[in-house]
Amino acid sequence: MNVTVGAKPVPSAQASQAEALRAEASIEPDAPVTSEPKKETQIIAIYGKGGIGKSFTLANLSYMMAQQGKRVLLIGCDPKSDTTSLLFGGRSCPTIIETSSRKKAAGEQVIIGDVCFKRDGVFAMELGGPEVGRGCGGRGIIHGFELLEKLGFHQWDFDYVLLDFLGDVVCGGFGLPIARDMCQKVIVVGSNDLQSLYVANNVCSAVDYFRKLGGNVGVAGMVVNKDDGTGEAAAFAAAAGIPVLSAIPADDDIRRKSASYEIIGKPGSPWAPMFEELARQVAEAPPVRPTPLTHDALLGLFKGEAVGRGVTLDPATMEDMCAAELVTKPSLEVVYEGA
Template structure:
């Protein structure tokens, strides 16, 4: 069975609030009493939004599977998810992270290094392959039994079902940047503060300093 919770039109409401309403409806329908073996909830990683973080905040799931790739923005979001899980564990929650799925894996290793740093296992790595990309774009089943990618997704299914949830150790921003080469994240770039002449070159006027100096105190 599959269900799309939906949400408001673009620019006309809060998507996270739509998630909250959706779960309230599911609870009224007896969601927790349905006899399913597994229930998978697919969410954006924007846990800054309370709606998207609802399953973690309310202990509505047993474990979280983080999906990320080898780029900084993706791992930044993955780290935010780990931070949210760690926060709610400190608040008495029970949800943990079972591991990471590396998507569009190009072999550069940043996602693997991130997983090791935060203390979660890699459940599977989906390669950055044109055949997978094309089938996904065409809504085709990629992991058909006996097919080229069957073993990848069979392993993923086993890992998702069996991997126990653990409490991650989220990285600081600097530690996250250190997973990447310096030129990839601008580590050696020194930012210079903008001046009034930079911002308003045609209207710059010399003004007396507003600094207050106390003498003889």
């Protein structure tokens, strides 16, 4: 209904609203997106006992992933700063902690080219740590990640970010990915020996603990390195409820090439199929909540003669501690009646 004022009709509010709706309906919608959806970055923390072969595994794994067309960032979070040495043929790259201190003293800003380096499609960096007796390694890791955030860590575009963490140390910074949900899943590297499986079990315990508190990180599985076929690591994985992603044999060719800083996870190499399969497993294995073992259950994976079972704990006495017979003196304590 229109209202006439003089010679010009004035549209009613209802008519105006109807015209606005018609105009809005006539606008063509955006064309549907047909491109491939962007994948979420998988951030994976790899834990294990010092010297068990985390850096060897990660260098070859990251190299193979890059050769498969994946964008991979490898971050060494071990104070020894040796994660990337195999990748770079034995050369050490400047660490984030060292570079940050040097640049700060010079009044300069750290840029990505100061701390991140490339080889054949793999991007790599080392957090580093303090010198012996001059600081806390865990705090160094926290500081390193704070600097990574300033450099734009959350805006970087990678398919995989692999974090190499020392599993022996349990103080704050080393548990960062698990405690703060900084990664989606954890992989443990172990061998058929009690000490490496003890560390792997500790990592599983940490994951289980933070899951109880509402965390989301899970264990994707275990890589058995230097596998001699005795089976303790596989038995641990089965008992903890996690899969074995790969078993890297205790082979002399692998040992020699690793010692000479040679990548064996190259397409076409004799060991390529093993790392191709590991890359697939790492990508696809879902994070699960593990079932950590008790210490006795962990010992039960090994033969008695291997771990010294049957030994009893004989309590020491004060005479033992002083290497002499002690004279028992009467107490001078005053005891009041009714006290």
